[in-house]
Amino acid sequence: MEKTRTPVTVAEAVQRVTGRVCRTGTETVPLHASYGRILAGPLTATHDVPHFTRSPYDGYAIASRDSAGASGSNRVSFTVVDHIGAGEVSQAVIGPGEAVRLMTGAALPAGADAVVMFEQAVSAGQTFTIRKAFAPQENLSLQGEDMQAGETVIPAGSFIHPGVVALLATFGYGEVKAGKRPVVGILSTGTELLAVTEPLAPGKIRNSNGPMIAAQLARMGIPYRIYDTAADRLEVCLQTVRQALAETDCLITTGGVSVGDFDYLPDIYKRLGADVLFNKVAMRPGSVTTVAVAGDQFLFGLSGNPSACFTGFELFVRPALLKMMGADHLYLPRTTAVLAEDFAKANPFTRFIRAVYDGTTVRPAGFNKSNAVSSIARGNSLIVLPGGTRGFAAGDQVDVLLLGVEEGMNDWVL
Numbered sequence: 001m002e003k004t005r006t007p008v009t010v011a012e013a014v015q016r017v018t019g020r021v022c023r024t025g026t027e028t029v030p031l032h033a034s035y036g037r038i039l040a041g042p043l044t045a046t047h048d049v050p051h052f053t054r055s056p057y058d059g060y061a062i063a064s065r066d067s068a069g070a071s072g073s074n075r076v077s078f079t080v081v082d083h084i085g086a087g088e089v090s091q092a093v094i095g096p097g098e099a100v101r102l103m104t105g106a107a108l109p110a111g112a113d114a115v116v117m118f119e120q121a122v123s124a125g126q127t128f129t130i131r132k133a134f135a136p137q138e139n140l141s142l143q144g145e146d147m148q149a150g151e152t153v154i155p156a157g158s159f160i161h162p163g164v165v166a167l168l169a170t171f172g173y174g175e176v177k178a179g180k181r182p183v184v185g186i187l188s189t190g191t192e193l194l195a196v197t198e199p200l201a202p203g204k205i206r207n208s209n210g211p212m213i214a215a216q217l218a219r220m221g222i223p224y225r226i227y228d229t230a231a232d233r234l235e236v237c238l239q240t241v242r243q244a245l246a247e248t249d250c251l252i253t254t255g256g257v258s259v260g261d262f263d264y265l266p267d268i269y270k271r272l273g274a275d276v277l278f279n280k281v282a283m284r285p286g287s288v289t290t291v292a293v294a295g296d297q298f299l300f301g302l303s304g305n306p307s308a309c310f311t312g313f314e315l316f317v318r319p320a321l322l323k324m325m326g327a328d329h330l331y332l333p334r335t336t337a338v339l340a341e342d343f344a345k346a347n348p349f350t351r352f353i354r355a356v357y358d359g360t361t362v363r364p365a366g367f368n369k370s371n372a373v374s375s376i377a378r379g380n381s382l383i384v385l386p387g388g389t390r391g392f393a394a395g396d397q398v399d400v401l402l403l404g405v406e407e408g409m410n411d412w413v414l
C-alpha cells in the first residue's frame, strides 16, 4: 500500500525549492538580445547623465544676470550671436546682452546659465526681448541630474526590461553579462495522451500540458526541449527521463505523480536516487506536485491535471528557474482585491483559484476544478484563499497573484 504522504505548506515547499537552487552561471549576450535576461552584475553609471549641461527647450541661451529687472513694462533685449541644434557645440562665449539660439538637447554655450523658451520671447530678426527675469539655472538640464558617475543605478539580479536596456545603451554596453538560462526538458506522461493534431479516440485526450508549459517557459524567455509523450510504462518513462536529464539542465514532467497504479514518477525518482524535496503540498489544485533533485538537476513532477499543472509551474518552477538565472525577484507579484462573487467551498488546503482580476475586483474564471482547462484560459491571476478557512463572500478582501507580469516580488509571504 502506498505510504500516506505528508503535506508541507506552500511556503515551506517554495522555500525547499529555492533553497536548493544553484545558479546556472553567467554569459555575455548582445544588448539587442538582453531583454528578458537577468543582470549578472550591478549596473553602475560610468559617466554623468547627461554628461554636459544642455537645453531642455527650443529657445535662447542667456546669462541670467542680463535679464535682471525685465518685466512687461521693461522688456530686456538680446542679440543672437550663434545658432545651434542638438549635437552641435557653439564656439561662442556669451557676452553682455548676447544669446545663442539653441534647440532642445544642445549643449549650453560658455557664459550662459539659463534658457529662454521661444514662448517666453518676442523675436525680431537677430534680436528678441523678454518680459521677466530669469534665475541662474532656470530651464536647464544640468550635467548629472539624471545619474552621476559611480552611482549604482540597477542592482545585480534585476530583470532586464526595456528601461534597463535603455540604461545599458546609455553607458555604451554593446553586450551585457547576464544569468545563463537553463535549458528545460518537457515530458508529458500518460498513455491517454494524443498529439495535438491527432483525432480524438475513446478514452484518449490531447496533450495540453506540454504546449502549455512550453508557453509558460517562453513567457519567461527560457529555452526548452520537448520530448515525445511517454506512455505510462516505467521503463519507457525512466529511459526518457534519463535521456532528458543528459540533454537538459532540468526536467518538467506532467502526470504520473500521484498514487495510481500507473503513476510511475515516484518509482522513477527512486531509481534515479533523487532526493524528493516534497511529494505533497497543502494546496489545491496541485497537492500531488513533487519536486526532486538528482545530482544538481531539478525534476519538477507536475500534476497531470491541467489546472494543477499550470499552478505548480507558476508557484515552484518559475521561482526556481529565476533563481538559477540569478534573479532577485522570484515570486509572482501579489496584490489584494475585492472578491466579486461568493466562493462557498471550504478550504482545507490553501486554494489557488484561476481568476479574472480587473484592477479592483477579482472573480473566479469559471469551472475551477483541478482538471479544468477553461479557467486557465480565461484567467489572468490566481486568487489565494488560505488553508483552514470556510467560504468567502462577495465583498471580502482576498490575496491575488498576478500572472504574466515580467517582474515579480522578492518575498513569498502567503
Ligand SMILES: Nc1nc2c(c(=O)[nH]1)N[C@H]1C(S)=C(S)[C@@H](COP(=O)(O)OP(=O)(O)OC[C@H]3O[C@@H](n4cnc5c(N)ncnc54)[C@H](O)[C@@H]3O)O[C@H]1N2
Pocket (backbone or CB within 6 Å): 188, 189, 190, 192, 193, 205, 206, 207, 208, 209, 210, 254, 255, 256, 257, 258, 259, 260, 263, 285, 286, 287, 288, 302, 303, 304, 305, 306, 308, 370, 371
Ligand atoms: N486515490 C487518489 N487519487 C488521486 C489523488 C489522491 O491523492 N489519491 N490525487 C488526485 C489529484 S489531487 C490529482 S491532481 C491527480 C494527479 O494525478 P497525476 O499527477 O498522477 O496525473 P495523471 O494521473 O497522469 O493524470 C491526471 C489527469 O490529468 C490528465 N492529464 C494528464 N496529462 C495530461 C496532459 N499532458 N494534458 C492534459 N491532461 C492531462 C489525465 O488524463 C488525468 O485525467 O490525481 C488525483 N487522484
Ligand code: MOO
Pocket (backbone or CB within 6 Å): 283, 284, 285, 286, 287, 288, 289, 303, 305, 308, 370, 371
Ligand atoms: O493535486 Mo490535485 O490538483 O490537488 O487536484
Ligand SMILES: [Mg+2]
Pocket (backbone or CB within 6 Å): 255, 256, 257, 258, 259, 260, 262, 263, 304
Ligand atoms: Mg495519476
